[in-house]
Amino acid sequence: MRFFDLLIMSINNLRRRKLRTGLTVLGVVIGTASIVVMVSLGIGLKENTVESYASFGSLTRIQISSGYGNQSEDDYLVDATVTKLAKIPHVKSVSPILETDVNLKQGVYQGYSNIVGMPREELEQIPLAEGKLPNKNAATLEFIVGNMVSDNFYNSKTGKGSWDGEDLSKVDLIHKPFFTMFQNMGNGDETSQKKYLFPACALVDGGENGFSEYGYQIYTDIDLLKTQLKKIYRKNPIPGQPTNKKGKPYNYFVYNMIYVNVDDMEHVTEVQKAITDMGYEAYSSMQWLEQAQQQTDMIQAVLGGIGAVSLFVAAIGIANTMMMSIYERTKEIGVLKVLGCALGDIRTMFLMEAGFIGFMGGVLGLGLSYSVSAAINKFLGASLSGMTGGSGAISRIPLWLSGSAVVFAVLIGMLAGLFPALRAMKLSPLAAIRNE
Template sequence: MRWIDLLRISSSNLKRRKLRTFLTVLGVIIGTASIVVMISLGMGMQRSLYKEVEESGGLTSIKVRGSNAGEVMYGGRTEGDGGSSKKEEKYIDGRLLKHLSEIQHVEKVSPVYQMNILLLKGIYEGTADLIAMKPEELKEMNIKLASGSLPKPGSSLEFLYGNGIPTLFYEKATNKGYYDTRRLPDINFARDSMFVIFDPENYHSGNNVLDSMVTTDKNKTGNAAETAPQKSSSKYVVRPSGVIAGGIEKYNMHYGSVYCDLDSLQRILKKEFAGRVIPGQPKTKSGKPYKEFVYTYAQVHVDEIEHVDAIASQIRDMGYEVETNAEYLDAMKSQFAIVQAVLGGIGAVSLLVAAIGIANTMMMSIYERTKEIGVIKVLGCSLKNIKQMFLLEAAFIGLLGGLLGNAFSFLISGTINFLVSGEQIGLDSSISYIPWWMVPVSMGFAMLVGILAGYFPAKRAMQLSPLEAIRNN
């Protein structure tokens, strides 16, 4: 019997039992869609991870951290200690940056500095995390902008605002912000200049009047009145360079951050805190400023990924904390593999039920077509052709169910992404993501399930006795 004849007979048999065929196909549709949607949730998380790694320097990037800035220096690099020390602090300073750049296979080293700032505009104020870095490092982060551009280096300071910065502002009079009133401040972050204070603690302590003095009453101390100058917190005017894309409901890794040019920030900080310790910077045991500017961390870029582990180990041996995106990605991959296995297993239960439905449909078809099977056997149809005929019917059910199941899964995935934005739960991309290769794979898997489910009914049809089948009523 030719293949075209087998296809024609198989399709006509399925058409004769439309309702049963529809219900069986429906089971495969639900099973296929369940697996695809469940796996797509894990793929969405994995895709968000890859995007985050790409924005933070890729797999050839190493983040190097030293001692916490703001701690007291105990010898080591302080002036007047003769070079002796009880404990040498590992700071990210200019000397370390130069040393790291001289390591073989290191392409470049970029310092990054973070500090808390206070922003003022009219009746509003808000605190934010300021991240200062070199222009080329900012550019490599591939930040999507809603308006404006990246901060430009120069004498004036420019801020690039994260899309969630408006939610951090509150009214000074009422001390109520967005999460209390659900009203955003009347500020155009793309165009309005505002004041920035680099020492919020000093500002909020009441030292916000120029040349304020701290006085001690001689009647209370018994000594002459003493005065100690306390410099006020200066307000600097900053202009916006741009705003990061995304509304306040779309969370991303830049959500509550403000970015600026590192060199411009350093110039202002050295001027503002001349002779004083810059907030977040280390100091000597006597309370004097550390002679070199200390960065929060350094971003080390390696030429090839195979050299990352060796260089990371070398820097660890120097006493610094090291984080690599490759290590982070490997750790997260194993977790995502478990998540995808669990989600896929949940969906597989539905497809297993569908496979039982296919087997039941094919077995019922055999009992109803016993006489037909006997007749075609007597007419000389081979057992192989009978087996192929029933397997084709089962495969067709699996293929049709897989095709429609994929269409249904895309509909469900789109609905999930519409109702629940990935940024709302901490993802930089859609919560559900279906790659193109999953379509043929899932269809092939559904078809395979149909064939396996129809194997034993087909074998049962082969074993029927022709004479008994013909006598069957």
């Protein structure tokens, strides 16, 4: 018998028993919707967790701190360290970071921050609200100003800052010039500090809530910062840089930290271990993310299991429907066998009926899943995603889940119909024909 003929017979058999078929399909709809919604909640929880950790820094970045106050000269983070770290497998780039504290002044307002010098590839990772990156051929420092730097200002006449309710809206570090004063080598008297006027070329984007890992600092090209510091302090010790036992500065810069950028998230833990084996203190968001992911994987498995129970109950309903269909169509099965219908065709016909029930339930259940998911995101999304620190929808149905849900529903239907189909194959033709 041709496949198309079997398909038509299967559909007609289901249409003859509309109420029973509809109730069975409804069970599959509820089961499919349950498992899809539960899994989508687990996916949303996991992705929100990743987004939360990513907001605090790149997930492929490893940060190596200097801590040179307690280290020997051999352990300092210097250019030779950068070269050594770059040779580790899966390391894409190594970026030295140099920081120096500064005081800032704009009109009657004064503040403080620290300038962070970093290579061009790191500056390119900073999200900008306006402006552009420093000119590659700039002869002087150009600043990317953090969007929260103005919060560190205060009114020099009243001594009040934002913490006292002072209105700092007049502090504009991107459109108005401001003075930069580097730390003194002596007592730190601000009145004797030399004032420098450097242009601000961009403002950091803080996003919807204003938070950014780059928000409270000022960023510039590291090579220009080195040149400026040498020009200011000459042969004198640079504040923040170590000195030898005689109090003399070294003829090289010691970096505050080094960023090691890995080619893929999967290799971060491996590279971090290689760095710690060298004796350096290394930190990455991945080490905390992996622990959080283990918890979210457990939650996702539990949620998926709860949804699977509903689909299992639906499978029992399909098996019951198919068994009842066999009892009602015993004579029909006997006639088919007497006429020479192959046993495999009889089995295929019942499996196709069960699979078609699963398909209809899967498609309708998927549609219901999208509706329930949208309702969850609309009414509960903000509060639930806030618990994980993420900013997106808490229920997420990716394309692969949609396709898998329908395929899974069809397979469950066919598995549920397998036993009834085998029973139909074993019926005796003569006994089936005599059956009333």
